[in-house]
Amino acid sequence: MAAETPSWAQQAGQVSRLRGRAFEAICLASTSLALVSVMVLLLFVANDAFRPFEAEPALTFAIPVLPGLELFVVPVVLPAYLLVFGATLGLPVALTALYYYRRDDPAGEVAYATLGLPIVSLLVSAGVLVMFIEVLTVSELFATELALLVAVGAIYGHARLRPRKAVERLAIIIVAPVVALAGLPPAMFNDIVNGIAGLAGVGPVLTTRLFSVRELVLASPFLPVRWVMLLATVTLPVVAIFAPILARRRESREAGLALGGLSMIVAALGLVAAPALGVGSDVWIVVASVTVPPLAVYVEGVVRRREGMAGLAFPLVLIGGALAGWLLVQQVGFGMPDPWLDWGFLTNAHSRFSAEKTGIYPPLVGSVMMLFAIVILIFPVGVGAAIYLEEYAPSQGLAGKFVTLIEINIGNLAGVPSVVYGLLGLALFIRFLSMPVGAIIVGALAVGLLILPIVIISAQEAIRAVPDSHREASYGMGATRWQTIRDVVLPQAFPGILTGTILALGRAIGETAPLLMIGMPAIVRRAPDGFFATGSAMPRQIFRWSKEFDPLYRHGVLAAGVVTLLVVLLIMNGTAIILRNKFQREETA
């Protein structure tokens, strides 16, 4: 019948084949081990933080693992509320997801984005609100923004009027922001000079100075009412970013203006609607201004492309399901679980007496402020260093060897244990520069130095990924090196730089050792009100909870803290991944 298999067709090299199989199996096993252990850990922590199975009434039954053997019986508790939510929320969500997966692929992505965008917006607005509550007043931000606007206006106006005066422009670029924000000379400068004069026995020598625009605005008796300032400082800038995007896409100014108007109206609506809902009108205005414009631009894009429109329904399914489930549970009177991680946990400070009343608010604010300070301090330095090393530094001769040496050492610095950075922070910033012990800024500097090498290396990689042919094209057009970097290299490298930085920040937010070294307090009752104030950070607080005697702290509160930290981390990493994907798509498109 069938022809005999010729000898050349028979399996070659049985032994090496077997080896290959074994290798594959080992790789698979390690992958699954890693995944499973992380998953189990996460589930454990999440279970502790939310206690989803502890609510009355509940169905309880026992599943025998081995029939007949009484010993191996797994008790299962299924609270009633969970069943209700499963029906109203879980099932519809699963079905829609399945539908997207099977029938309408782009809709899945749209669903993901329409859900993710408001979440990110909400987090941003939470950040803005916390900033208003803890650090800045609205009028200060208003004055600062107005002053910046004046400075930018001066720079642009000059460029318009005298376009060819490069030296003048440079002077204005340097002087205008200083005058606008700090005055001339800055208040601090006067204080220092007068202080020295006082020491020398002379009276204050510098009494007159040019007040900054910011100071003038703050001193003005005609400061607008709070909600007008909020609209001007929060809503307007967001609109100024998104309205032009829409206007460009639709090629109509009206569309941009419409978006701007709509956002302003929705935000202003807060004055009437917010009190009725029982939230502050500030909260409404901030949330609306950060959420509405980006969402509107995204939804408009989806509708215009007519691709994956079904995905827009996903948030409705989700919110509707949750609402229906909640109403039903309330009506029937089923008990809900009492999660450790709830609103109270996010908004309270640590309490010595009650684990139930304990919260993570001050360290959460501290962590966010630290991140903010790290970005401001480290991003420019890291990216600047990467640009220098990639674009300017010599590669030949002795100098080139020296540069290589520096690069190798930056790589080594990335591997230095974090305690060492804590020690550096302690020695340099606190002992030598006598900065306040445990201040947010010191933590930011120590952790910032820790991630600086990572930022530099990832930025270098992103810059290196820009093809040389684009640089040559630019130079060939008569561009200078600076123009080439600004117009060709950085725009292409930017998403990569951003991704790397965000991932590095993810590392920064979880660092504990340096914070211990620089004396960050474990427990603070109030959020820090400035960067030089003492504050705590989430990992520091979590570390403290792990040492509490009361098991409620060690299990429940600790788990809630860990989940909060992880959620912040996941959101950051998710943003990085989305950015990278978007970038790659644009590259191939």
Place this chain on the structure above:
Amino acid sequence: MSQERLTNQDETVSSGENSADPTSEPLVDSAIEVPGKNATSTGRTILRAQSFDVYYDDVQALQDVNIEIPEKQVTAMIGPSGCGKSTFLRSINRMNDLIDAARIEGELYFDSKDVYDEDVDPVALRRKIGMVFQHPNPFPKSIFDNVAYGLRVQDMDVDEQQVVEESLKKAALWDEVKDQLDKSALDLSGGQQQRLCIARAIAVDPEVILMDEPASALDPIATSKIEDLIDDLAEDYTVVIVTHNMQQAARISDKTAVFLTGGELVEFDDTEKIFENPEHQRVEDYITGKFG
């Protein structure tokens, strides 16, 4: 062209104090006599190399090159791979400055000014001598922004819209892209991209355009479009083109330079003469395919 423009003060310019007065230095060889029967092949010399050598570290890539390239004509450079054609081309607008290992000796005049003089800013030089590369390399920006890029970096005081349209028309691309100027240049086909690169190069109105095998990655139709284009360009610009395609060199060029292995310029003459009756046996061997 004035000396001032070449040594133009720019962000990176070395000081141009000793930049010569344009009248103090005589134009070199204006209207040289070019041997050959082709009447069109007479022109003022715009580029002239004198005992020009290029080294990469210790390896010599060009040996004692002497050449006089006439204005507003197409000059082709042919020769086997690795003989230094690209090196010579990149030396003309000092793109080799970007390679740390590269080092030059000898003189290379553009319009009677040695481009390697201290007071010549390579950036200013490249604004006069544009370049089109072997592989199309448009920026990942819109078609419009690609063409306008040179205008912007050179801070030229012109109507962008109009210059972009004219350049695209000259590059025979306008009709294909006029409705999609906002689209990414990367969405174009390879041939279109290369024509876009040519449009980008002529938008800034250089005097010389250097092309390094501009059609090597293209199909015959796109190639012939580019050849037609080069023909038209020679009306306004001096074109120096490297090619591996003998027929192409014969079709489009007025003058041909033959480089042979070792970085020697063996023969430089009217194209017809080179292809019909070369002086050197080695050149004839190369052209007829016996060697190289």
